[in-house]
Amino acid sequence: MPTILLVEDELSLALIVKDNLESRGFTVLHAADGQAGLDLFRQHDPDLLVVDVMMPVLDGFSLAEQVRHAHATVPIIFLTARGQTADVVRGFELGGSDYVRKPFSIEELVARINARLLAVATPTPPALVAIGQYQFDYPHQRLLRQGHAQTLTNREAEVLQHLYQQRNQVLARAEVLQALWGDNTFFNGRSLDVYITRLRRYLRADAQVQIVNVRGIGYKLML
Structure with missing residues (x-):
């Protein structure tokens, strides 16, 4: 099953999301700050990232920017309470694949994860x-x-x-x-x-x- 890297500093929410994703068969790695998330990404090469924006040490946007330098296509879903247009646009400009606002349902998050993983698995069209x-x-x-x-x-x-x-x-x-x-x-x-x-x-x-x-x-x- 796919490996999901969850980078979320709110421990209670992270445990809920982790437990629910694991109950659906995903392998979930959790980091409580952006730098720890970047380290786990480099160590484990996950299939998808779920990343909070407001985090200590390294924020989610900075994490996504560094991930994109290393991997052009791994899906990144931002999970955050920030909903201003400028924040959403910046997230997509940095290579984000999707944006889920808090509060959210686990079913919505799972649906978006599955959609992004399916898109990656779809056969690649001709290069040019x-x-x-x-x-x-x-x-x-x-x-x-x-x-x-x-x-x-x-x-x-x-x-x-x-x-x-x-x-x-x-x-x-x-x-x-x-x-x-x-x-x-x-x-x-x-x-x-x-x-x-x-x-x-x-x-x-x-x-x-x-x-x-x-x-x-x-x-x-x-x-």
């Missing part, structure tokens, strides 16, 4: 695909054009991958939100808008490539 003048390197989260490489965040790459898979077709907004965030809420919709805006900026050098809004439905990547 053409998007107009660009080459999209989804596994390494890069857009390449004329020798220039634009590094994408984990979430930017996932959004672009969904658009590419249904290129020249309408991609329902609700479908993207459900696949990447697990729910279709206003808050997550605003986050998706941020990523669409950034992807348009990255792709603007090729006028033949457009991400257009389809009113009331979603988006279309036109090539």
Whole structure:
């Protein structure tokens, strides 16, 4: 079964989460601060991390940043009471895969863990695909054009991958939100808008490539 690294300084909550995950067959490693979590990550190479943001020694964002330097694809789920838009966006920019707000249900956390593990287990698409003048390197989260490489965040790459898979077709907004965030809420919709805006900026050098809004439905990547 997958190994989960839980980095949470609130001991009572950590024990509850650990016991519940282990009862579902996961192997769970627990660290009470960010530095201890980083040490366990380096020692055990877990399949997924559940990381609190506000922690002593090394906060969750700093931990995630260091993990991403060592491993580009291991899923990181932030588990935190912080819900401001800026915090959520920063978490995704640092390579976070998901964001679960406290208080939460164990069932929700397990569902999000399973979704992220399934995404990692899905066969990897071809390394490079053409998007107009660009080459999209989804596994390494890069857009390449004329020798220039634009590094994408984990979430930017996932959004672009969904658009590419249904290129020249309408991609329902609700479908993207459900696949990447697990729910279709206003808050997550605003986050998706941020990523669409950034992807348009990255792709603007090729006028033949457009991400257009389809009113009331979603988006279309036109090539």
